[in-house]
Structures are given as structure tokens and as C-alpha cells.
Amino acid sequence: MLPRLQYPLKYIFLRLEAWGDALFGSHYNPFYYLGALAWFNFWIVAGTGIYLYVFLDTSVTHAYSSVEYITHEQWYLAGITRSLHRYSSDAMVVLALVHLLREWAMDRYHGPRWFAWFTGIPTLWLLFFCGVSGYWLVWDMLAQYLAIDAMEWLDWVGIFSEPIANNFLTEGSLSDRFFSLLIYIHIFVPLALLFLMWIHLLRIARAETNPPRYLAIGTFAALFALSLVQPAVSHGPADLTKVPSELHLDWFFLGLFPLFDIWGPAALWALTVGGSMLLAVMPFVRRAPKKPAAVVDLANCNGCTRCFADCPFGAVTMVPRTDGLPFEKEAVVNPDLCTGCGICMGACPTTTPFRTKGELSCGIQLPDLDLPTLRNVLDDAVRPLSGKTKVVVFGCEHGAHLPGLRSSEVGVVVLPCTGHLAPSFVDYAFSRAGIDGVVITGCRDGECFHRLGVRWTEERIAGKRDPALRGRVPRDRIRIAWAGPLDLPKLTHTVKTFTEELSRPDSEARAETDRTASVAMTGGAE
Amino acid sequence: MNPLRLVGQAVIAAAVMTGIGYFSQAPAYQYFPPDHALIKLSLSHASQRLEPCRERTAEELAKLPPNMRRKMDCSRERVPTLVQLDVDGKRVFEGWRKPSGLSKDGASQFYERIPVTAGTHRIAVRMRDSARSDGFDFEYEATATLAPLQSLVLGFRGETGQFNLR
Ligand code: HEM
Ligand code: SF4
Numbered sequence: 001m002l003p004r005l006q007y008p009l010k011y012i013f014l015r016l017e018a019w020g021d022a023l024f025g026s027h028y029n030p031f032y033y034l035g036a037l038a039w040f041n042f043w044i045v046a047g048t049g050i051y052l053y054v055f056l057d058t059s060v061t062h063a064y065s066s067v068e069y070i071t072h073e074q075w076y077l078a079g080i081t082r083s084l085h086r087y088s089s090d091a092m093v094v095l096a097l098v099h100l101l102r103e104w105a106m107d108r109y110h111g112p113r114w115f116a117w118f119t120g121i122p123t124l125w126l127l128f129f130c131g132v133s134g135y136w137l138v139w140d141m142l143a144q145y146l147a148i149d150a151m152e153w154l155d156w157v158g159i160f161s162e163p164i165a166n167n168f169l170t171e172g173s174l175s176d177r178f179f180s181l182l183i184y185i186h187i188f189v190p191l192a193l194l195f196l197m198w199i200h201l202l203r204i205a206r207a208e209t210n211p212p213r214y215l216a217i218g219t220f221a222a223l224f225a226l227s228l229v230q231p232a233v234s235h236g237p238a239d240l241t242k243v244p245s246e247l248h249l250d251w252f253f254l255g256l257f258p259l260f261d262i263w264g265p266a267a268l269w270a271l272t273v274g275g276s277m278l279l280a281v282m283p284f285v286r287r288a289p290k291k292p293a294a295v296v297d298l299a300n301c302n303g304c305t306r307c308f309a310d311c312p313f314g315a316v317t318m319v320p321r322t323d324g325l326p327f328e329k330e331a332v333v334n335p336d337l338c339t340g341c342g343i344c345m346g347a348c349p350t351t352t353p354f355r356t357k358g359e360l361s362c363g364i365q366l367p368d369l370d371l372p373t374l375r376n377v378l379d380d381a382v383r384p385l386s387g388k389t390k391v392v393v394f395g396c397e398h399g400a401h402l403p404g405l406r407s408s409e410v411g412v413v414v415l416p417c418t419g420h421l422a423p424s425f426v427d428y429a430f431s432r433a434g435i436d437g438v439v440i441t442g443c444r445d446g447e448c449f450h451r452l453g454v455r456w457t458e459e460r461i462a463g464k465r466d467p468a469l470r471g472r473v474p475r476d477r478i479r480i481a482w483a484g485p486l487d488l489p490k491l492t493h494t495v496k497t498f499t500e501e502l503s504r505p506d507s508e509a510r511a512e513t514d515r516t517a518s519v520a521m522t523g524g525a526e
Numbered sequence: 527m528n529p530l531r532l533v534g535q536a537v538i539a540a541a542v543m544t545g546i547g548y549f550s551q552a553p554a555y556q557y558f559p560p561d562h563a564l565i566k567l568s569l570s571h572a573s574q575r576l577e578p579c580r581e582r583t584a585e586e587l588a589k590l591p592p593n594m595r596r597k598m599d600c601s602r603e604r605v606p607t608l609v610q611l612d613v614d615g616k617r618v619f620e621g622w623r624k625p626s627g628l629s630k631d632g633a634s635q636f637y638e639r640i641p642v643t644a645g646t647h648r649i650a651v652r653m654r655d656s657a658r659s660d661g662f663d664f665e666y667e668a669t670a671t672l673a674p675l676q677s678l679v680l681g682f683r684g685e686t687g688q689f690n691l692r
């Protein structure tokens with residue numbers, strides 16, 4: 001059933017993200033920063049939490065009144081801080097869940113990515129635990145309900161010699177010591193969460209943990225506004241001689257508690273443990289052919305570290321030279337981490353199709369799409385073109401479906417990732433293959449399947465990142481038009497108008513220079 | 527940024543915040559009916575040993591290392607405990623609990639929640655903690671008036687051998 005839901009969900013995300021692009025622009029589209037926004041909210045929670053802790057009394061008898069002081073007496077500062085603390089925590093849950101769904105829908109959870117997926121699961125549980133333990137501290141009727149339910153749930157396992165729920169039988173049975181323990185949980189679990197959030201990103205190079213400032217400010221402002229409109233308040237004080245009745249649950253964190261009340265401990269354990277196990281095995285049961293890992297050809301590697309800098313998955317390391325060549329370092333690929341995107345090959349200065357065939361190799365390449373093969377693919381795409389104007393489209397497997405663009409004027413080269421494209425191939429297309437124009441496309445900007453392909457390509461073509469496109473290449477004959485799976489009509493239109501422009505007398509095509517440049521900068525398909 | 531876009535972004539932010547604000551405290555959850563009260567049966571009771579202690583013979587004692595030559599041989603295992611609870615003459619709980627601990631020498635734990643309507647109730651509780659096959663070792667009856675949402679703990683003190691209501 002799950003695989004059948006994956007594709008429709010992907011479609012929904014792509015639609016929503018297209019609206020996000022239209023409204024926020026691709027550089028501020030919140031969908032592209034779910035993980036980073038979760039990090040940002042973590043910092044808000046941490047900062048506000050430290051301030052609140054100053055006012056919190058850690059005894060059973062005074063915790064409640066200290067939170068009342070925070071909420072009502074010092075509402076203008078501590079009260080707002082409390083609300084921010086609550087709502088940014090809630091936002092974290094929303095962001096983490098949407099992020100989980102999105103990584104799954106976009107099929108970014110298996111292969112070498114299993115690590116991020118797998119470590120995301122305990123991260124999520126710790127996040128929930130942080131929230132629950134936070135609601136204990138207030139020591140109101142809600143806290144009492146949560147504490148007793150949680151203890152009853154733990155007691156079902158039967159590891160404690162006496163039920164820990166017995167700590168909450170009567171006013172006298174809850175000691176300050178046990179209550180302080182609850183408070184310490186709320187300090188240590190968030191620290192553990194931070195640690196796991198860090199582990200989560202260990203295998204992601206240049207992970208985006210800071211959203212763009214514009215989004216960060218907007219998020220903070222929105223949370224602040226919510227805190228003013230609806231300040232966070234407590235239930236009545238805890239009273240162990242009474243049973244909680246009507247509760248205003250924070251459903252983001254506490255939604256499982258009513259299930260516990262209805263189903264009982266065994267079913268809830270089955271759901272939580274079973275659900276986590278299911279998530280945990282997902283990357284390993286997904287049958288996707290593993291792409292062959294990139295391979296280093298030492299004879300061509302000069303140890304320049306560009307592949308190391310550009311690999312989005314930290315699969316390349318630089319080690320001391322082993323073959324006696326007069327360079328300090330050499331590149332090594334860890335095949336377990338390699339997704340086979342080819343971005344390293346696009347980064348390598350030795351990836352150039354201009355050499356004569358006999359010696360056509362480069363420092364690092366994909367075994368199934370190495371330098372000679374890639375040159376053949378390009379030559380084969382260009383050879384049948386018979387139209388007046390010849391255009392070649394370089395794109396990737398994950399964006400718009402490209403083969404339909406082929407015509408007598410348009411040739412298509414599909415790469416595993418557009419970042420696989422070394423700028424020298426664009427140069428080659430013009431100077432050797434007799435092409436009039438090049439269109440570079442791939443996943444939507446911000447939505448690159450291999451994370452950094454779009455970014456590196458833009459920088460290389462704009463001459464801001466090595467290997468940069470050579471100055472002699474006519475920039476007005478290059479169009480960058482990112483296009484996701486839903487954007488084929490737009491891309492088709494772009495390719496068509498671009499081909500028409502190129503077929504007009506030279507002067508007119510050149511008049512488009514500025515526009516092309518700006519398209520290249522914003523990266524939108526027209 | 528284009529003002530129309532700004533307005534659109536503000537609308538989205540407001541919608542998301544409304545959702546967060548709403549679900550952070552609503553819809554309300556009725557955990558416990560306001561006209562009910564709760565009896566919590568909470569017992570932690572060490573029942574009697576499974577077998578009575580036996581005096582060792584002189585030969586048996588001689589075989590033991592000197593530091594372990596105790597005269598009485600007591601198996602540490604305890605019997606399971608049975609508890610019955612009636613409210614207004616109706617059986618609301620009956621259950622056996624095994625002694626805790628790996629060698630089954632710990633206390634038997636009972637922790638039961640029994641919701642009742644608020645008001646006056648006749649509570650009768652019985653416990654068998656010995657190897658007998660019928661009858662009870664401890665019995666207790668009381669009348670209790672429970673306020674709405676009151677939580678009443680029905681416990682047992684091992685030292686005095688008495689049930690109590692708290
Ligand atoms: C508080 C919770 C979480 C935070 C703060 C968080 C944060 C992040 C961040 C910042 C990234 C890097 C994105 C990038 O720069 O490309 C990431 C990637 C990822 N996350 Fe999470 N995450 C969380 C929970 C989860 C959960 C629950 C799952 C799924 C079970 C998950 C699955 C993934 C996967 C598979 C990637 C890798 C994406 C890729 O390789 O392209 N994350 N996460
Ligand atoms: S193919 Fe991609 S993942 Fe593998 S080493 Fe090269 S850049 Fe890294």
C-alpha cells in the first residue's frame with residue numbers, strides 16, 4: 001500500500017511547492033527548508049527555555065505558582081517567552097513530520113541515505129519526549145494526567161519493582177525528589193535531541209541548518225504574533241485527590257495519550273515500537289538498483305580537492321598520495337556513501353571531452369557514464385539534428401521528463417544529476433559539436449534530488465565556482481531553466497522560444513543577453 | 527518583494543499559525559466524565575512463602591559450608607495473591623498477581639483504576655495471600671462517599687494487615 005501512496009504524495013508536494021515558488025520565490029520557499037526551519041525553531045525553544053528556567057520553582061508545591069507568575073505577572077516578557085517556547089516546539093513537530101513525509105515522497109530515504117532516515121526516527125521520538133516532559137513541569141491538571149498516563153504506560157513493561165505510577169497516588173506520595181527528576185528530564189532530553197539532530201546530519205555535506213534570514217525572521221514574527229494573540233496558559237493546579245476531566249491537549253505532542261486511554265498500554269507499545277520498526281526497515285526493503293559508485297583514476301587525479309568539496313554526501317575524502325605522483329593528496333570514494341550522482345565528475349578539472357579519444361579519462365568518474373561514454377552520448381544526441389538551429393538540452397533523471405523534447409532541432413542528454421555536467425561539455429557542444437544553443441535544466445531550484453547539483457551548476461556556469469565555464473563560450477546562447485516533473489510544459493515552451501530566438505539574425509539573439517543572465521541567476525523556467 | 531506576494535505570504539503564515547494555535551489546545555479532550563469518581567486499587571503486598579520452612583537434619587547441615595549452616599531451610603518463593611473488589615455488591619475487579627522478582631520472592635503488585643459514579647458506595651475487598659484453596663486471609667468493608675472527580679486510593683498496609691481508604 002505504501003508504495004502506491006508515495007507517488008500521489010510526491011505529486012501533492014510538487015504542486016504545493018510550485019505555489020510556494022510562486023509566492024515566496026524558490027530561494028525562500030519554506031518547503032525547501034523544513035529541516036533547517038526545524039533547527040531554527042529548536043534554537044528558539046532552547047533560548048526561551050533558558051529564560052523560563054530562571055523563574056521556575058522546582059518543588060512540587062511551588063512549581064505551579066511560579067509558572068503562574070511567568071504567565072500573568074510578567075506576561076510582557078516571561079509570559080510571551082513561555083508562549084514562544086510552546087509554539088516553536090509545536091512548529092518543530094509539524095516541520096519534522098512534513099519533512100519526514102517529504103523525504104519519503106521524494107524517494108530520498110534509501111541507499112546511502114538510509115543513515116539520515118534511520119537516525120531521524122529516534123530524533124522524532126526524542127522530540128515528542130521533550131514536549132511531554134515540558135508539560136510535566138507546569139504541574140497543573142494536564143501535567144498530572146500526562147505524568148500518571150506516562151507512568152502507567154511504562155509500568156506495563158514491568159521493569160520497576162513497584163509501579164512508578166504509585167508516585168502519584170496521593171498528595172503525600174509525590175516527593176520533591178521525584179519531581180526534580182522530571183525537571184532534569186526536561187533539561188537532558190533536549191540536549192540528547194540536539195545531539196541526535198547533529199548525528200542525523202553526519203553524512204550530509206553542507207547540511208542546511210540555517211534557513212535564509214528572511215524566512216527565519218518571518219517565522220519568528222509569526223510565532224511572536226501568535227504568542228500575543230493566544231498566550232500559553234496552564235490548567236488548574238495539580239491535585240492528586242482529584243481526577244483530571246476536561247483537558248486542552250496540545251495535540252502535536254500529546255495526541256498519543258488519548259489513544260493510550262482507549263487502547264491501553266499494550267496496543268500503544270505495539271503502535272509506537274511497531275511503527276518505528278516499520279520506518280526503520282523501509283530504506284532496506286526498498287528495492288532500487290544501487291547506482292555504481294564513482295571511481296577515482298589516480299593517473300588523472302592531481303589532488304585538487306574539488307570533488308571532495310562538491311560531493312553532497314561526504315563520500316569523497318582526501319588522503320595522502322599513494323602512487324608516488326608529485327601531489328600531496330589523492331581522492332578516495334567510499335562506495336557505501338556514494339549515491340552515484342556524478343557531481344564529483346562535474347567538479348573535476350580533468351573532466352574535459354576535448355582530449356583525443358585514446359587518453360579520454362579523468363580523475364573521478366561514474367563507471368556507467370564515464371568520460372568517453374558521456375562524450376559519445378553528447379555526440380549521439382547532436383548527430384541526428386538536421387534543423388536550421390541546433391540546440392542541446394542537458395538535464396537530469398529527476399526533473400521534467402526530457403526525451404519528449406527531442407526534435408530535428410533539439411537534442412537531449414539525460415544525466416543522473418545536472419551537477420554531473422562539467423562546464424567543458426558546454427564549451428565542447430559549441431566549439432566541436434556545432435551547436436547553436438544550450439539549455440541546462442534539472443530538478444526545480446531548491447528541490448535538487450542530489451541536493452547540490454543545481455547550486456554548483458549555476459555557480460560553475462556563472463564563473464563563480466571551479467571548474468568555471470570558459471570565457472569564450474557565448475553566454476547569450478545558454479539558457480538555464482530548472483524544471484521539475486510537473487514543469488515539462490513550461491520547459492517545452494522555454495526551449496521552443498529559445499530555439500526561435502536563436503534562429504533569428506544574430507543581433508536579435510544577442511539582445512536577449514541580459515534576460516538570459518537574469519534567468520540564470522533566479523533559475524526559473526519561464 | 528512585490529506587495530501582492532507579501533500579502534500572500536502573510537496569509538499563509540497566519541493560516542499556519544492559526545493551525546498551530548488551535549491544535550495546541552483544542553479540540554478539548556474529555557478524559558474523565560465529570561459526574562464520576564475514581565477508585566484506585568493500589569496494593570503492594572508480600573504474600574506468604576510457597577512452602578513452610580523446614581528444619582534441616584544434622585547430616586544436611588554437615589554437608590553445607592560452615593557459613594551457610596542455618597537450621598531452617600526456607601524456600602524464598604511466594605504464592606500468587608488474589609484480590610476481589612466489590613462495589614455495591616457487584617464484582618468490579620478480581621485478579622491474581624504473581625510475586626515480583628526473578629526468584630518470585632518480591633511483593634505482588636496491584637494497580638487498578640475503577641471509575642464509579644459520584645456518591646455513596648459500599649466497598650468490599652478481599653485478599654488471599656496464602657496457599658489456601660478457598661476463603662480469604664484479609665477482608666475489609668466500608669462505605670465511602672465520593673465527590674465528583676474525587677480520586678480515592680484503596681490501599682493495604684502490610685505492617686497492620688489492614689486495608690485503608692485514602
Ligand atoms: C527534529 C527533527 C529533524 C530535524 C531538525 C531534521 C533536519 C534535517 C536537515 C537539516 C537535513 C538536511 C537537509 C539538507 O540540507 O539537504 C535533513 C535531511 C534528512 N532528513 Fe531530517 N530532520 C529531522 C527529522 C527527520 C525524520 C523524523 C526523518 C525521517 C524518518 C528525517 C529524514 C531525513 C532524510 C532521509 C534526510 C536526507 C535528505 C537527503 O539526503 O537528501 N529527518 N534533516
Ligand atoms: S557520485 Fe555523487 S555521491 Fe558519489 S562521490 Fe561523486 S559526488 Fe559524491
Ligand code: SF4
Nearest residue numbers: 301304305307348363
Ligand atoms: S576533482 Fe579530480 S583531480 Fe581534483 S581531487 Fe577530485 S579526482 Fe582528483
